[in-house]
Amino acid sequence: MARRRSQAEAAEAATFALTLLFLTSSTAIAAAAEEYDYYSWQSDNFHNGRFYTKQPQCVDIPADLRLCHNVGYKKMRLPNLLDHESMPEVKQQAGSWVPLLAKRCHADTQVFLCSLFAPVCLDRPIYPCRSLCEAVRDSCAPVMETYGFPWPEMLQCDKFPIDNDLCIPMQFSSGHVTQTPVSKVCPPCDNELKADSIMEHFCASDFALKMKIKEVKKEKGDRKLVAAQKKKKILKMGGLRKKDLKKLVLYIKNGADCPCAQLDSLGTNFLIMGRKVEQQLLVMSIHKWEKKSKELKYAVKYMKSHQCPTYHTVFQ
Incomplete structure (x- = not known):
């Protein structure tokens, strides 16, 4: 039951992957990614109240994971932060969010989405900051509503941590929240x-x-x-x-x-x-x-x- 609910909600979830925001520069990102390429996870296989059949591991972000393939680093944590335990499951659920990127409703949409679907390999999971969630939600929810989709329950922003050093902040300032023209086309x-x-x-x-x-x-x-x-x-x-x-x-x-x-x-x-x-x-x-x-x-x-x-x- 929990498994089914997780799958359905995860398909309605969205969130980042760029620790490009958590680390201070592209050089730092590359170094961190390299450092964790062969990282052996020391935690057990019980996380957030859920028992995993597999130990967390670092895996390559495949080219056909279109949502996050060009996110800025090459490896991701699996299971991810949406409780997906296998790469086929990640691809299946992430695929439904690819069209949202094309809408350019917010400059940090991919950052937000991939932080959950393809979290960077670090020694502990890093969640998106609440302000990041709120910024993406405020810009993208109206676009989703155009198609009859409400902002998903899985992404209610109060579930994410208040801004601090241990969450992923916005990459773009409020003055750059959108890449779309001022006269927004339907x-x-x-x-x-x-x-x-x-x-x-x-x-x-x-x-x-x-x-x-x-x-x-x-x-x-x-x-x-x-x-x-x-x-x-x-x-x-x-x-x-x-x-x-x-x-x-x-x-x-x-x-x-x-x-x-x-x-x-x-x-x-x-x-x-x-x-x-x-x-x-x-x-x-x-x-x-x-x-x-x-x-x-x-x-x-x-x-x-x-x-x-x-x-x-x-x-x-």
Whole structure:
């Protein structure tokens, strides 16, 4: 029971890895990482009230752990701070957070996420400071809410230590909390037309459609997209039903006033991916269907055979 709960919550957890913040310089990080490359953990296998089947160890951060592979050091502690005991489990749960990095909602998002998923190898676990959690939460929670995801219980900031020398602080000051433009684009409209990005959204979405849009309206702070009656091409059916397709209406949550360049002109087909939240169909990603785009062609072709990861989606 505890194991299942941990898995589900961990998929909704997020936090750092850069001891780049805990150590004083990149030279110090490299030295510390080297020092612990062959560190033999002296602690027993009982931690935070949980009994582990394996002793904690230092392992290489694999290249396919995309969330943290370029975090600034090469080795991580396993089990991690989210109670993941195996690397497949870490990859599975961390994968659902990769799209959040692309949203650039806060400069320290990766730091926060990786501190839990891939903690640096030190003689004791180092948690993120509460202020780091609060800064990332305040900037990223609104983006997550756009997709119908609340800030997860696992990441309630009061669970983390008040700032001191034994926790990971913010790397960027409050003046650099975001890397996004001041006029924030609606998150579903702010995605590169790249095959990798398209496939990440495809796997994280319930459905994917090639379709035309008849009109766009504003409704209670959301942007409402009314589909044209013309035939729609279903790339992924997911939770959609036939009755949904007959009078298809989609929403960009909290998107009534944010810019979305794709919707400036409706005289074309769109690639729209999204998820069903209660009775609403929320748009996760929208692209104009550019026939000459090699990236789009590759992604659409890849959709037919690609086996998406089975992680529990917590974002996008």
